[in-house]
Amino acid sequence: MLETSFTIMLVVFTLTIILMLWRPLGINETIPTTIGAAIVLYTGIVSWDDVIGILLIVNGPALTILSTIMMTIVLDSIGFFRWIALNIVNNSKGSGIRLYLFTNLLCFFMTMLFNNDGSILITTPIIIYIVKILKLKPHQILPYLISGALIATAASAPIAVSNISNLIALKIVGLSLNSYVQMMFIPSMLGILTIAVLMFHYFKNNIPKKINTIQLKLDPHNMQYKYSHPLEIKSDNTIIDWKLFKISLIIVVATRASFFVLSPLGIATEWVGLIGAATLVLLRWIKTGTGIFDIVKKTPWHILLFAFNMYVLVYGLKNIGLNDFIVLSIKGFVELDPLNATFVMGLLSTSFSNLFNNLPAVMISTLTIIDMDLDPLLLQVAYLANVIGSDIGALLTPIGTLATLIWMFILKKNSINISWGQYLKITLFVIPIGLIVSLLSLYLWVIWLFD
Helix, strand or coil: CHHHHHHHHHHHHHHHHHHHHHCHHHCCCHHHHHHHHHHHHHCCCCCHHHHHHHHHHHHHHHHHHHHHHHHHHHHHHCCHHHHHHHHHHHHHCCEHHHHHHHHHHHHHHHHHHCCHHHHHHHHHHHHHHHHHHCCCCHHHHHHHHHHHHHHHHHCCCCCHHHCHHHHHHHHHHCCCHHHHHHHHHHHHHHHHHHHHHHHHHHHCCCCCCECCCCEEEEECCCCEEEEECCCCCCCCEEECCHHHHHHHHHHHHHHHHHHHHHHHHCCCHHHHHHHHHHHHHHHHHHHHCCCCHHHHHHCCCHHHHHHHHHHHHHHHHHHCCHHHHHHHHHHHHHCCCHHHHHHHHHHHHHHHHHHHCHHHHHHHHHHHHHHCCCCHHHHHHHHHHHHHHHHCHHHHCCCCCHHHHHHHHHHHHCCCCCCHHHHHHHHHHHHHHHHHHHHHHHHHHHHHHHC
């Protein structure tokens, strides 16, 4: 019976991951994971008691991420992201290098403000819009798109609330949001800065020195942006309700800050996020009369089912003994000291992420860490190294994260072809170095904090 369950689980998991990444006929990644999870539940590899535990783990993080995505939909509807695109071009003042810096900063802050998948959904169309109105050549477009995607995805490491897999793992380990930031912010930021510097060095000959300019002025009488330029933009003005605009930004920032202020008081992040999203939706309805139809339509509700399905599959692997095998293989190395724990778990998570995506990878690695029965400091270091591997190390290949898969899909939809070869050529140069800097910084930072 055990051999049968082992065979079924490996076949189901392998086929599910292949279909999830391949997405034949454009099917949503939730479909193969739902089928896979259903088979695992039907065969009894995962019990219904396991399911209850999974729901308790997954529901909070998934609702937190959904609330931030709902906020992005509202901001998009009031012209926030188009305003950003025009201002980035305007403030670049004809400098391609300044434009490169601004687009990277945009991608970083959008992830910090929302989450990595939401940031990719927001920033990729903005960057495509910018490079198209500037009529950049194909080799000039590449630096902006690839650097933006890598920075947006890596930026989910400094704070846990920017990535659903981070939040799920955080709940398992029992580390608070504030402790996570205290231990993780500096090391991961050093890794992100390393990646940014290396990418600029790699792309510096492709980044145009001069770009077209745009003069953007605000008419105070009718609160419209009017601009004149040599570029082809479909409309001549953009109407923005500035009062709604400013209040909306305050709500978003206040919600984000409340995660860290209220979490130590025992208030769950999902409630903070949902209240913030509901407040923003209500404000828009009062000011513009726009209801919730667009939010219901555009919000990826399937993320709840996707996260649940992936956890069912990971629990299936755990139940057939995968975690026991990993524990036996690496526990002796991990428990030696924090340096070993950092690099073993960081490289393991990186390998798993690039083999079958970072969401199942970080879940498998986190459950493995729990099963090792480590002392508190080693457990936390191993967990944070695991996150660095799944957020930064996973960027080595396009299948490493869901965010990069979404990015590739958006590019294809906009007839922009970036091959695996082009992607790997840059990531093989920047990601291993950024990963090592992050892991080494984590070890040194934690040792300094707790010495």
